[in-house]
Structure formats: structure tokens, C-alpha cells
Amino acid sequence: MSTFWSIWISVIVLGTIFGCWWLLWATRKSQTTDTETTKTTGHSYDGIEEYDNPLPKWWFYLYMGTCIFALVYLALYPGLGNWQGLLGWSQHGQWEEEVKEADARYSEIYAQYGNTPIEELVADPAAMAMGQRLFANNCSVCHGSAGRGSIGFPNLTDDDWLWGGDPETVFTTIKNGRHGNMPAKGTMPGMTAEQVDQVVNYVLSFSNRARDEAAAEAGAQVFQQACVACHGVDGTGNQALGAPDLTNNVWLYGSDYEWIEETVLYGRQNEMPAQGGRLSDDQIHILTAYVLSLSSN
Ligand code: HEC
Numbered sequence: 001m002s003t004f005w006s007i008w009i010s011v012i013v014l015g016t017i018f019g020c021w022w023l024l025w026a027t028r029k030s031q032t033t034d035t036e037t038t039k040t041t042g043h044s045y046d047g048i049e050e051y052d053n054p055l056p057k058w059w060f061y062l063y064m065g066t067c068i069f070a071l072v073y074l075a076l077y078p079g080l081g082n083w084q085g086l087l088g089w090s091q092h093g094q095w096e097e098e099v100k101e102a103d104a105r106y107s108e109i110y111a112q113y114g115n116t117p118i119e120e121l122v123a124d125p126a127a128m129a130m131g132q133r134l135f136a137n138n139c140s141v142c143h144g145s146a147g148r149g150s151i152g153f154p155n156l157t158d159d160d161w162l163w164g165g166d167p168e169t170v171f172t173t174i175k176n177g178r179h180g181n182m183p184a185k186g187t188m189p190g191m192t193a194e195q196v197d198q199v200v201n202y203v204l205s206f207s208n209r210a211r212d213e214a215a216a217e218a219g220a221q222v223f224q225q226a227c228v229a230c231h232g233v234d235g236t237g238n239q240a241l242g243a244p245d246l247t248n249n250v251w252l253y254g255s256d257y258e259w260i261e262e263t264v265l266y267g268r269q270n271e272m273p274a275q276g277g278r279l280s281d282d283q284i285h286i287l288t289a290y291v292l293s294l295s296s297n
């Protein structure tokens with residue numbers, strides 16, 4: 001905040017408090033209890049007159065007290081422009097303190113779970129409740145709150161894995177992230193529009209959905225030339241490359257002709273961001289168990 005606005009705010013706040021105080025002080029009256037002799041304000045509204053009584057004492061002092069409270073508060077805490085307050089309190093400082101406290105409290109629990117084998121964690125409801133919270137905070141934006149994923153974000157509740165479903169691989173996936181890279185094949189020189197149609201039909205034929213049987217048959221050869229390096233001779237994929245199994249009817253993208261054609265033509269770039277910098281190994285260990293628990297029931 002610039003000095004000008006700081007002074008501006010301070011003057012208005014202090015001016016208002018002292019203004020209220022002055023108004024109250026200047027208009028106070030000595031207490032009279034004799035209502036008979038009490039004067040009226042002199043106004044008459046349709047014959048109804050108004051007493052000019054002083055404020056009750058308790059009310060007067062209470063009001064004075066709130067003015068003093070406000071001044072003491074503004075001296076101790078930030079509130080007047082750039083004034084930091086005598087206590088040095090800040091929202092940010094309080095937040096950091098709370099985070100530090102929570103870290104100290106939880107890191108023990110995390111460490112304890114971090115040393116427990118995955119199979120035991122999966123069977124431990126308290127550990128899985130913690131895994132669910134970690135998942136909700138760090139993963140559900142992409143994978144969905146139930147881990148079912150959506151287009152481009154893999155479903156973590158099934159038994160189909162792009163990169164592999166054993167504990168070490170899942171741990172590595174979460175810690176280091178993954179880059180799914182399918183090159184744009186259809187726009188490469190050497191592949192004609194007819195060949196694209198043929199290979200798409202061939203991929204569809206794995207799940208018995210070819211639009212054109214003759215094209216699918218011809219597509220087998222295109223597939224051998226352009227796709228087997230990653231998706232394997234039989235189309236079941238390669239987990240070392242994150243190349244999906246095309247035969248099991250589980251799809252990362254859409255399953256129909258147009259989606260597959262688009263993948264072949266333009267390729268796919270997909271990223272699972274590395275969590276190693278944000279989460280500790282113990283937390284990732286718990287998350288690994290949680291992810292595996294999703295597909296084991
Ligand atoms: C910004 C979005 C995003 C966030 C956040 C994210 N993921 Fe992912 N995740 C992805 C994408 C995209 C992929 C697929 C990568 C690919 O295509 O190879 C993926 C892949 C995975 C895989 C591999 C699945 C397989 O079939 O092999 C696992 C396991 C996984 N994520 C777990 C997690 C966990 C646990 C978290 C939270 C700590 C998390 N992800 C957070 C986007 C995200």
C-alpha cells in the first residue's frame with residue numbers, strides 16, 4: 001500500500017473513532033432521575049412530546065469502552081494502513097505456523113505408514129482414509145473424486161494400466177510423472193488417407209467393431225509398419241512406453257471411429273505431472289496403496 005493510502009485510511013479510521021467519542025462527550029448531560037422536572041426537547045408531534053433525558057450511564061461508559069477497545073486493537077494488530085501492529089501478527093504468519101504444526105503432527109503418521117508394506121496398507125482402513133484425503137486434495141482434479149478419470153485422464157479403478165500396475169511402477173508414475181507420446185502418424189509422409197482409414201478399421205476390428213471388413217484386413221499391414229513398434233504385434237500395447245492396449249476395449253480417448261482417426265492423424269500428447277516435489281515419499285507410498293486399493297475391489 002502506498003504511503004498516501006496508508007495515511008488516508010489511518011486518518012479516516014482514527015477520525016471516525018475520535019469523532020464518535022467527541023460527539024458523545026460533547027452532548028452528555030448530568031443525570032436527573034426526577035421525571036417530573038425533566039425538560040422536553042421542545043418538539044411537539046401531534047401533541048406528543050419527547051423527553052430530553054441523558055443517556056443511561058452504563059450505555060455511555062460501554063460506548064466509551066468500545067472506542068478504547070478499538071484503539072488498543074488497532075495498536076496491537078494490523079489495521080491502520082501500513083501499521084504492522086505491536087504484536088507482529090499476520091494472517092500469513094498464522095497460516096505458516098498452523099502448517100508447521102500440522103506437518104510435525106502428520107509427518108510421524110506418514111513416516112509410520114511409509115514403512116508399512118503396500119499390501120498391509122491396502123487392508124488398513126485408517127491408512128486408506130488418509131490416502132483418500134491425499135487423493136482428494138492432489139489428484140481428483142484430473143482423475144475424478146472416485147478415480148474413474150475422463151477423456152485423456154486414465155481410469156485408476158480398472159485393471160488396465162498404461163504404465164504398469166505393480167506397486168513400484170505406480171510409485172514411480174506418481175513421483176516422477178509420465179509423458180504419453182503418440183506421434184502424429186497420419187500426417188507423416190508416406191501414409192495415405194486410405195491407409196489411415198484402413199488402420200483405423202483394423203484397430204476397431206480388435207473389438208469386433210470394424211466399419212469396413214475389407215479395409216480392416218488391409219489395415220493389418222499398415223499396422224505392422226507404423227504401429228507395432230509401440231502397440232505391439234498383437235496390439236496389446238507396451239507399458240514401457242505407456243502405449244495403450246488397443247484390444248481390450250478400455251479407452252483413454254473416445255472409442256469410436258472419429259476419435260481413433262483423430263489420434264492416428266494428429267497424435268496425442270499427455271502428461272501426468274510429477275508429484276515428487278510436492279509430496280513426500282511417505283505420502284506417495286500411501287497414495288500408491290490407495291490407487292491400488294481402487295482397482296482391487
Ligand atoms: C494435471 C492432471 C493430473 C494430476 C493432478 C494427477 N494426474 Fe495422474 N495422470 C494424469 C494423466 C494425463 C495421466 C496419463 C498419462 C499418459 O497418458 O501416459 C495420468 C496417469 C496416472 C497414472 C498411471 C495410470 C496408468 O494406467 O498407468 C497413475 C497411477 C496416476 N496418474 C496417479 C495419480 C495420482 C495418485 C495423483 C495425485 C497425487 C495424480 N495422478 C495426479 C493427470 C494427472
Ligand code: HEC
Nearest residue numbers: 180181182185226227230242243244251252253263268270
Ligand atoms: C512411438 C510410439 C507409438 C506409435 C508408433 C504409435 N502409437 Fe498409438 N499411442 C502411443 C502412446 C504412448 C499412446 C498413449 C497416448 C497418451 O497417453 O495420451 C497411444 C495412443 C493410441 C490410441 C488411443 C488409445 C486409447 O485408449 O484411447 C490409439 C487408437 C492409437 N494409439 C493407435 C495407433 C495406431 C493406429 C498407430 C499406427 C498408425 C499408432 N498408434 C502408433 C504410442 C504410439
